Amino acid sequence: MTEIRHHTVRANGIRQHYLEAGSGPPVVLLHGFPETSYAWRHQIPVLAERYRVIAPDLRGYGETDKPATGYDKRNMALDLVELLKTLDIGRIALVGHDRGARVATRFAKDHPGLLDRLVVMDNVPTRIVARSMNAQIARAYWFFMFHLVPDLPEALIYGREDIWLRHFFSDWCFNPHAISGADFDAYVAAYRAPGAVRGAMADYRANAEDNAQDLVDADVKIGCPVLSLWGADFGAVGKTFDMAQVWAEMADDLIAVPVERCGHLPHEERPDVVNPLLLDFLESWRG
Numbered sequence: 001m002t003e004i005r006h007h008t009v010r011a012n013g014i015r016q017h018y019l020e021a022g023s024g025p026p027v028v029l030l031h032g033f034p035e036t037s038y039a040w041r042h043q044i045p046v047l048a049e050r051y052r053v054i055a056p057d058l059r060g061y062g063e064t065d066k067p068a069t070g071y072d073k074r075n076m077a078l079d080l081v082e083l084l085k086t087l088d089i090g091r092i093a094l095v096g097h098d099r100g101a102r103v104a105t106r107f108a109k110d111h112p113g114l115l116d117r118l119v120v121m122d123n124v125p126t127r128i129v130a131r132s133m134n135a136q137i138a139r140a141y142w143f144f145m146f147h148l149v150p151d152l153p154e155a156l157i158y159g160r161e162d163i164w165l166r167h168f169f170s171d172w173c174f175n176p177h178a179i180s181g182a183d184f185d186a187y188v189a190a191y192r193a194p195g196a197v198r199g200a201m202a203d204y205r206a207n208a209e210d211n212a213q214d215l216v217d218a219d220v221k222i223g224c225p226v227l228s229l230w231g232a233d234f235g236a237v238g239k240t241f242d243m244a245q246v247w248a249e250m251a252d253d254l255i256a257v258p259v260e261r262c263g264h265l266p267h268e269e270r271p272d273v274v275n276p277l278l279l280d281f282l283e284s285w286r287g
Contacts, residue, residue, distance in 0.1 A: 001045075002044065002048050002049075004044055004045075004048075005019070005020045006019060007019075007020060008063070009083065011083045011086050012070075012075070012081075012082035014065035014067060014070075015064065016057070016064050017037070017057045017062060018037065018054055018055060018057065019053075019055040019056075020054055020055075021047075021053045022047065022048025022050070022051055022053050023051075023052050024050055024051045024052050025051050025052065025285050026052045026053075026054060026084075026092045026287065027047055027051040027052070027093045027282060027285070028053075028080065028093070028094050028095065029044070029100075030058060030080070030096040030100030030101070030103055030104055031055070031057070031058065031061070031097060031098075032096075032101065032122075032123075033098055033099045033203065033204075034169070034187065034191070035061075035097075035187065035265075035268075036057050036062035036187070037057045038183075038186050038190070039097065039268060040055045040267065042267060042268065042271035042274075043267055043271065043278065046275045047275075047278065047282075050279075051282065051285075054089075056079075056083060058076060058203070059076050059199070060200060060203050061190075061199055062190055066199035069202075071202045072209040072213065073102050073103050073105075073210045074110060076103045076106070076203075077104075077106040077110055077111065078110075080103065081111055081114065084114070090114065091113070091116050092114060092115060093116050093282055094107060094118050095118075095119040096118075096121065096123070097121040097122060097123070098122060098123055098264070101120040101122075101123035102126060105118075105120065105123075106214075108224065109217055109220055112222075117224050117225045117227075118224055118226045119227045119228075119229065119278065119281060120226065120227070120228050120229070121228075121229045121230065122231050122234060122264050123237070124237055124241050124246055126207060126211050126214050127218060128241075129141065129144075130207075140235055140236035141236060143204075144207065147201050147204035148205055148207065154197050154198050161191045162188045164191075165188055165191060166184070172264035173263040173264070173265060173268075174231065174233045174234075174262050174269060178263075178265070178269045179265070183268075221251055225253045225255075225281075226247065226250070226253060226254050226255070227254075227257070227278075227281045228243060228246075228247040228255070229277060230258055230259065231258075231262035231265070231266050231270075232258040232260050233263055234262070234263040234264045237264065238258055243258070255281065259273050
């Protein structure tokens with residue numbers, strides 16, 4: 001049985017919590033919304049057989065600090081840079097889902113010397129969502145707009161975290177019961193912690209700054225090999241965007257793979273598909 005170790009360190013001015021398992025070339029996993037590092041429970045034991053796996057809770061999420069500021073993706077990428085420094089880790093392979101993929105994409109552009117290869121899961125880059133915005137996309141991305149409203153989401157969600165999370169996990173999964181039982185309870189407990197909902201909202205409320213950062217270097221391609229995975233059955237991503245074309249705009253060295261019978265959470269819904277794809281993409285990563 002894989003030993004998963006919990007650690008906290010102070011890096012980039014905040015206390016960061018991360019999971020660690022295995023040894024070998026470092027592979028970092030960045031979760032998305034509405035998750036925490038717990039999202040990688042199906043990947044960590046498999047990857048740890050070959051790699052040193054590091055899975056942080058992002059700023060504002062899980063057991064990591066939830067400060068009032070610093071949620072633009074350039075600074076969240078710097079959170080990872082400083083975490084790696086404390087662990088004396090240089091180059092990494094990086095896997096990001098959803099919000100974590102936004103952090104990972106900014107990391108790839110700001111710190112290319114630290115990155116050997118990149119996996120992005122079910123994510124349309126911020127600037128591409130913004131430039132594509134129309135009534136159809138606004139309906140699919142309604143939660144972007146809701147989460148931008150100051151204070152009101154926190155007030156409405158307080159005490160109803162289970163209802164709020166149940167909507168996303170049911171609506172965003174091909175199988176609406178994919179996240180249930182103890183797994184669902186773990187997420188509810190995480191988002192009932194003081195500041196947790198506000199932290200997630202702060203992540204979204206950085207969208208305008210994130211978009212501005214993305215526009216500055218929009219013409220700069222990601223230099224390393226990229227694997228883009230997405231759920232073929234998620235309305236806001238695979239059914240709305242041509243994801244192979246989206247990521248071909250971001251990277252030249254690209255593998256683009258839809259995951260069938262899957263919604264927004266490929267790593268949680270279809271680890272039977274995702275894990276072999278990750279192992280194959282990472283196979284030549286030697287550290």
